[in-house]
Amino acid sequence: MTLTPDTSQAKSPSAPSEHHGPATVLTPLGLLTVLLGASLSSIDFFIVNVALPSIEHDLDASPATLEMVVAGYAVAYAVLLVLGGRLGDTFGRRRLFLWGVAAFGVTSLACGLAPGAWWLVGARVAQGAASALMLPQVLGTIHATTSGERRARTVALYGAVSGIAGLLGQALGGALVAADLAGTGWRAVFLVNVPIAAAALLVGVRAVPDSRAARPARSDVLGTILFAGALTALLLPLTEGRATGWPLWSVLLLAAAPLLGLAFAGVERRAERGGGSPLLPPSLLREPGVRSSLVLGLPIFIGFSGFMFGFAIVLQQGLGYGALKAGLTVIPMGLTQVPASMLVPRLVRRWGARAMTRAAVVHAVGLAVLALTLLWTSWSDLSPLALAPGLLLCGAGQGVQLALYYRLALAAVPAARAGAGGGLTATVQQSCLALGVATVGSLFLGLVPDVGMRGAFEAALAVQGVGLAALALGSLRLASSPGAGGGPSLRGSA
Structure with missing residues (x-):
């Protein structure tokens, strides 16, 4: 497999061909519009991190409820992504994009007007x-x-x-909470989405090209139900179990998750062998590039969300920063993350898949610098400027990792399965973001009473460092595997 083969015309014998509407070229305005939609969905996963103390005070929300404000969004997002990709394949990606943008605007309004904590949880779902x-x-x-x-x-x-978008979410959230526009406080982090979604909807009608599968796939009702059940059974107890004392329902759900996953895999295999239309074709997972990218995505996204969740708490409750100062502190990550992402085509031509290895090393060095800064400096004297060197390195490594993950994931997906491939890629991302909060975030919160916030965050950074080591080793193995994308063909196709 090469990392960036031209699969725009690739079709498998059993896959439906690709059909495009009148506008088949993705213009700069169309690209800007779809990227705006993508940024909205990513921003809203992180934007509430710095608003949680205000939400807790205003709505009298318990810690378990606050975690659901974050996780309810992520779980619903992850569970339905593959179905969203399938619907786009069937009914047209522009139509589903526009429906999604409109629904996002309406549900953001519902979040901003929430009269109580559980209303907010429902609106976030x-x-x-x-x-x-x-x-x-x-x-x-x-x-x-x-x-x-x-x-x-x-x-x-x-x-x-x-x-x-993740970094901007925390910075923007902090600015909006601190500004307290018209007395809206934390509600502004949701209300700001409404005019942006309206603008994206108006422009998207004309600027976004349409594409879909020429022969619409039949619905996979049983597969959809099992897939949703397996993800929910895994993510919900991991998110809420610690905060609620691991009640019986959480243990039972965790036990049911692998069984539901096995049942889903069996249903999908039978559907594909019988010429049906499985929600997630098993043959898609047999593509070497798809499998490799999914495995590499685990430490990338689990580490990212766990870090951002814990760091937001450290900044506000440990260092005593206000919402605005806490949000602005993460800006150095963005200053290096964007240019690093844009350098990926050049880095791939030079290093192939080893670009991921080098990015993991840079990221790990950034974490070490940040950990030493937190360890050796009195927290009462710790300024955002002192944290900047470690964050700059983290952003550079992370920028390459994110861009290379999507490049790997999409390289081997036939165009006729673009929606399912996009849904699968994003499902891994969102599931791992939720897992990061549920595992690394819960570890951090669980250690705070025993070792203090400094020790708890150091432990969370150490866990992320282990994940980066695994990422570096996994990408080295990918680079050295025959046909895995590490050789001359990779550089030539980049």
């Missing part, structure tokens, strides 16, 4: 579902309407936007 309609169409549209070097640049830009 609905907002996650809207994002699941919107995001797969972005990757699917890029994959179906670009090819060659232009696709490589566009995917790199998508990776840059995906990464910077």
